Structure formats: structure tokens, C-alpha cells
Amino acid sequence: MQHTSEHFVQNSRIALADAQLKPVLGAVTTFLPALRQKAIDQTPEFEALRDYAVAMKDHVLDHLETYLADFERAVQARGGAVHHAAGAEDLNRIVLALCAGADVRKVIKGKSMVGEETNLNDALQGAGLEVLETDLGEYIIQQAGEPPSHIIGPALHKSKAQVAELFRQKHDLGERNLDDVPQMVREARQMLRERFLSADAGITGANALVAENGSIMLVTNEGNGDLCSILPRLHIVIAGIEKLVPTVEDASALHRVLCRSATGQITSAYTTFYSGPRRAEEPDGPVAFHVILLDNGRRAMRAGKYRSMLRCIRCGACLNHCPVYRHVGGHAYGWVYPGPMGSVLTPLMTGLERAVELPNACTACGRCEETCPMRIPLPEHLRQLRDDAATAGITPRAWRLGIGAAMTAFRWPWLYRASSGLARSAVAFLGRHPGVLRRVPVLRGWAQGRALPAPQAETFMGRWQRRQHGKSGEHRL
């Protein structure tokens, strides 16, 4: 997908002006947190489950290379093969070579964020292969020619009416009723079934890689990932190296926090552990099983201060609880990963210069860290990235000037008091005359769609001083 993170502010303006997007985002960021909370309320052990998941993942990161070696040996022992990809292009090249070697023409895919990360579909199509996304949300956006807007629900930005219209355009099925969701779902089932049966290769991601037995855990509600793993003669698994867990019990431990945090489910409809190609006595399954492990900046992340980002299990809870995501949606972030986790991962994976605005897309409310099942200190990582940007001198000039002015005011208490008093008067005036605010060039955009609240009659400092003076007069600031 096209990388437009450097235009986050501009992308956000477009998103904020999209009248259709606003109610959809409002619904997503209300409905999914409510489902999550309900599932957590049913699980008294949830905090203990989180603690274990974090400790287990940290343990794996401490011993990553030996667990990787165990996993590779176990896959090979079951007749599969493991490949290592340093970067996005390496992964795409390995996939293409495997497809060429097996005379593949038709590829079906399960949802994979790693595939999005490496722009795999473009690479496959560029080589003349036919590629079909099979997760319903991914299928919808592939048909629409759009990138995903949410890591769990890639098409959540689209309304029911927009999906119905898209199906009418893309499916040559004549006049039919597409008024409700079950009808659209049946139509997608009908369109995809034949493609599943005729595919040569299936490409899926993995929610966990199990070191002890070389299996991959695949989590879906639709069963599309399983069909991609079972029906074609070649199964290729693509996954980041951080997906490793020691045992199947640990995969289940992660699964418990993943499902509750992502969709508010106690479990997914399908959770399957696959290892190796079909055995002689089995009537179906792939004849070849390959796992490609992607680094793409992960080892560098592990070695530095952003190591805890490798705990991320791609549940999307931080997106659903982020006030910035709630207003601008996923496309504004301009790359594969949106929301708070995306604002950390995008600069780390694609370069801070290209995504310097993202770490600033934060109100510092802390809800992302509160809800992250893996307790990733996202606000702290965003602050560290802002710090990195300032150190590297790549923070936009206007922001530098503003922060410089604020620092000067904070350094001189009399200046801070004088400027906050002036600001209070200005805000009071503008609050009483909303039309004025909408005519000020810098503030025009901000003032559209929201009213300025009337401020208190005096500043906090003024009030504090007055109260202290009234008490004893000894503790004046």
C-alpha cells in the first residue's frame, strides 16, 4: 500500500470532513470497547492472565534466538521448512520463489498484517499470479481497492449500504436483494467457494508459533484461514519472529487475552494448530508446508528501548480506545498499522522521518496502555519517539517554535502567570463570540465542529493564591 504517514495532518482533515465515516467510527469505538468490557467482566482472572502473557512474552524475547532454533528444528522434523526474511522484499521474494517452484497460478490468502507490511499482494500480482483475499473484511477492501482501516476489522470503515453497492458492482449476479447482512454474507460465500476449491497455494499469517512442536496457531471466526491451510497443495505461513511462544499452553494463554481484547469474545470460532504437510494416511492437507519468519526491524527493536512493542499481539484494543483514532480512523495514519500501536510501529519500521507526525497523534490520555493486554507502555513509547525526533532535529518547525515558547513560559513563572491570564481573557472573549474564532486562520479548522467552552472566572494559580492568602498568607506560590 502507498505510504502517506508524512501527511497525517492532511489525511486527518480529509477524514474529519467525511460525513459517512464519523458515525461508523463512533459505532466501532463504542461497540468494541463495550464487548471487551463485558468479556473481561466475565473473567475474574483477566489481570492474572495479562500478567502471565506479559511475563511469558518477555521470557521469549530474552531467549528469542534459541526458541527460533527450536521452532525451526520442530518444523523440519514434521516435514516442513522454515525460511528467514530480513526485510519486506526478502519475504516477497521467498514467497514468489516457492510459488514458482510449485507452478502456482492461483493464490488464496488469509488475513495477515505481515502480508500488508510487505505489500505482498502487489508483489504476487506483479508476477502475474491471481490473488484473492478470503477474510470477508479483506475481500471487501480488496474489491474496493482500499487499504485496511483497522487491524481486526479491515472494512469497518464501510457502511452496510456501501458494501451492498460494492457487491452489485463487482459480482455479476443480476437483480437480487442485498438489504441485509446475511444476504451479503451468503453472496460472498457463493463467490468465494469456487475460488477456495481451485486455488494452488494458500498463504496465511500466524497468531503464534509454537517452539516445542513447530505448529502455528491460526485464529479466525470465519474459517477462511483453515480453508487456505487445508485445500491448496501449498501452504505458506508468514509471520513476524516475535510470534514465538514456548508451548501450546502458552499459545492458549495468549489466545485468552487476544480474543477478549480484540472482539470481546471468550474464544474465536476456529483456533487451529497446523504443523507440517499432510501425512500419508490423511485424505487432505497441503503437500508442502513452509513458514517464513520476518524480521523487518524487529531484532533492532528488541535490542533497544522499544523492545516491549514486540509483545504486541495485534488485538486492536488500543485503536478502539484511542480518542484520536475515534475521530480520524485508520486511513489517516497512512500505513499498515493505525492507532497508538501504529504510531509507534510505523516510525520504527519505515523511518521516523516519514512518520514524524504520528507520535504526536496522541492526547496522552493513557487509555491505550490501560487497555493493552500486553501492558505495552504506548504513551511512553510515543513520548520517546517525539524525543528522538527532537534530538534528530526533524520535528516540524512550527511545532518546535510552539514548544520553545511554552518552555520559555514554564521557565519564568511571572511570564507563565501573565500569559495564562491573557489566555484566559482571550478564551473568555472567544467563548462568548464563537463567530470570531472561526475567522482566525490558525484556529479556523479547530473551531469547525466544536464550541469553545467558557473558562472559569479566574486562573487556577489566581484561585490558589487567593485561598492560601485567606488561610494564613504563608504558603504563597
Added chain:
Amino acid sequence: MNARDSAYAALAATRPRVHVPGNVVEHFITRLRAQGGQCSRVDDEPGGRAWIAALAREDGSSMLTAKDAWLERILALPGPALPVLRAAGEGPVKGLAITTAIAAVAETGSLLLHPRAGTPMALNFLCDRLVVLVRAADVLPNLEDLWARVRREFGSDTPRALSLVSGPSSSGDIGMQFATGVHGPIELHALIVSG
């Protein structure tokens, strides 16, 4: 034991379990139903035979069956006529299919399915209605019990695929509205056989 494995052993000892209150089988039924699955319970194998015959009559199509000694024994019991049975692996998978689970998990309302000779994995994902038989004694409290069972049953030679099926194929991708039968079974029915 090396340093890594010692550290892991200490960590694994702290792994929390999810408590399953009350009757395990009742909990399983409640969980599976909450996830869109259906569940019935019969007292014995002849009861299971009668239940399958009634479902097949209602469905009206031929029935695809997994190759499983327990299932074959139940189907061979005397009782009302069954529709044409087709062994899985012979022709396309569609319509009503029936298989067995080696275990079920009350914590998640899941049935554990795996491929065997004569029982393709596609059976579980391509049919329209999937019926899964499981013994009441094989309904385990939680996932840790399931993995202990798998280790006991298979040792280190675990099946190539182990699938925890916990509801019908479903999606909320369009308008966040729950809909079933996206790719896999539109209906999932667990039949718990006691006795």
C-alpha cells in the same frame, strides 16, 4: 536443564487457569450456545442413533460421515432408517456432515477435531451443517486439561492439525453485525453422549 528452561519452568508454574464454576458439561453447553452453536444431550448411544436419524429426516439430504469406529458403531445400532451415508473423501463436501471430537472444553465451548484416515479436515469447514459427537466424559474443564489430554493421547506425535471449533463460521465485518456461514458451516451442532 539449561538456564532458559529453568526460567521457563518457574514461569510456567505461575500460569493461571480460568475457573469453570459448577457442572462442566452444563458450562460447555452454555458457552457453545452463547457463541452461536447448538447443543443436545442424549443418555446413551441408542439415544444418539435416534437423534441422528431425526436430524437426518429433518435435513432431507444425504449425510457425510467421518471414518470413526465409535460413530460407525452408533450408526450400526438398530433404529429408524438413516439417509444415504457417504464416507468423507468420496466426492465433494456439502450439506450435512457428522464427525466426532476426542475432547471438548467447557471454558471455551470448544470441540477438538483432527484429521485421520478417512476423515478429511475439509469435512469440518466445507459442509453447511456440522454435527460433532462427543462423550460427556470427554468434556474437560479448561484448556490446560485439554493439552494434558492431547499429550497423554498422542505423546510427542501430535496430529498435523488440531482444531478447536467453538461455533459456526461467523463474521462481524459488515456493519459489525453478527452473521453465520461466511465460509464454513452455517450451523454447528454438538451432540453430547452420556453413558
